[in-house]
Amino acid sequence: MKIVDFKIGSMYIPLKKPFKTSLRTVKNLKNVVIKIITDTGNAGYGEAAPTAVITGDSLGSIEYAIEKYIMPCIIGMDIENIEGIMLNLDRCIVKNSSAKAAVDIAVYDLFGQLYNTPLYKLLGGYRDKITTDVTVSIDTPDKMASDSIDAVKRGYKILKIKVGNGIDMDIERIKAVRSAVGNDIVLRMDANQGWNPKEAVNIIRKIEEMNIDVEFVEQPVSCRDMEGLKYVTDNVLIPILADESMFSSEDAAKIIENRAADLLNIKLMKTGGIHSALKICSIAETFGVQCMIGCMLESKLSVTAAVHLAGAKSIITKVDLDGPILPKTDPIKGGVVFDKSIISIPGTSGLGFESIDNIVWNN
Structure with a gap:
């Protein structure tokens, strides 16, 4: 072939x-x-x-x-x-x-x-079902609380809360969401590099003092500030997830070597695809550092590849693959199957695509 x-x-x-x-x-x-x-x-x-x-x-x-x-x-x-x-x-x-x-x-x-x-079987074959979170976009505390309630009603039990725009407002955002959904829903926070190191420590410590249960905080500081990322990780109890700071297996090794974060976020758009992501998984597995699989604003096409990787590797313990539920339509026939928060891998060969509609071809 x-x-x-x-x-x-x-x-x-x-x-x-x-x-x-x-x-x-x-x-x-x-x-x-x-x-x-x-x-x-x-x-x-x-x-x-x-x-x-x-x-x-x-x-x-x-x-x-x-x-x-x-x-x-x-x-x-x-x-x-x-x-x-x-x-x-x-x-x-x-x-x-x-x-x-x-x-x-x-x-x-x-x-x-x-x-x-099916590709996941060639890469490891660990499981054929995974559970994703769903993202709550940054907004006013009341709007985010309302969006969180809607997500829970739609069957999601893990919410990723976008923050990083105003220190006091970020605290109000997470308070409002936790109050709205109760204590049985898992909350994750994603600052998208929105704080400096001291701000991050201040905010996260306040959340800890208020006993607001947060699973982890994602990329609290600039992707270029490895020392700042380590400073936050060393000075808070809530685990820190590195996202924009990690593109390659070399980045993963550096983060682990310096203990700059507790967890690693793998995104195929950052790693350059599955081949490099597999190297990151091997490094993380060697040192016992759990990984999350995430995505950008992607359709079911590339997210299907990310699901196969997550299905293959046990070191990927957290999933943030809600991209395909955000568009109004899905042009992809075949691929993985979404049932609210549960994503299943069918037994078809490769990634299992049948056809893709509404593509404008250049050549």
């Missing part, structure tokens, strides 16, 4: 409501899709989410990197040579992690098809 051709396109889907964090507000999903075609007629699909404020990747840069740098380096290669393909993918251009992720996902889709096996 050799790679002989590819197509690049884009999907545009309005969201049910604006997605708000301390970094940005988004109203539409606008992502790049790639279709890799083999000499056997098989097709593998991948997706890239342009998240310029985190990865630096834009819609145009992703498309250009795939067309001009990545695909020319792997055309003609045999899918069973997964290591060789990934070496070429990694070396053909630096950074551009989202573009690499799209191609990586499509190749792994074909790898599963080659052996007529």
Whole structure:
């Protein structure tokens, strides 16, 4: 099964409501899709989410990197040579992690098809069901409390609360949500780099003093401030999750070596795909550091790949893959199955896609 051709396109889907964090507000999903075609007629699909404020990747840069740098380096290669393909993918251009992720996902889709096996079984086969949280966008305390109640009514028992915009307001936000949903719902906080180290320690300690149960706080400080991240981790009791600070296996090793965070967040758009994410899982497993699998604003296409990774690896103990429930429509036929907070992996080969509607192909 050799790679002989590819197509690049884009999907545009309005969201049910604006997605708000301390970094940005988004109203539409606008992502790049790639279709890799083999000499056997098989097709593998991948997706890239342009998240310029985190990865630096834009819609145009992703498309250009795939067309001009990545695909020319792997055309003609045999899918069973997964290591060789990934070496070429990694070396053909630096950074551009989202573009690499799209191609990586499509190749792994074909790898599963080659052996007529669901991908998660080839990667480890640990489980075929996982439970995701759901994100509550940053807003006024009352609005966030209302949105949290709505999420619980829809069957979600784990909520990720976006904060990082105003110290006093952030405390009021988490207080309002906890009061609204009661003590049986798991709360996670995500500051998206919104605080400096002393602010983070001050806020988290106040939350601890108020006995508000929070499972962890995600990326409290700037992604570039490793010392600040460690300062927060060392000075609070609530576990700290590194997200924007970790793109690669080298970043994971550095965070673990310096004990700068308690947990690691793996996102395929940051790692450059499954191949690099597997390295992070191995490092984390070696040192007993649990991981979360997360996503950007992605459709079910690339989230399916993340689910297969989570299904494969026991070190991934936390899941934040609510991206596909945010758009108004789902153009993906096949892939994983969402039933409220439960995501199931069917027994189809590869990533299990049947078709993708409403894609505008460039070539």
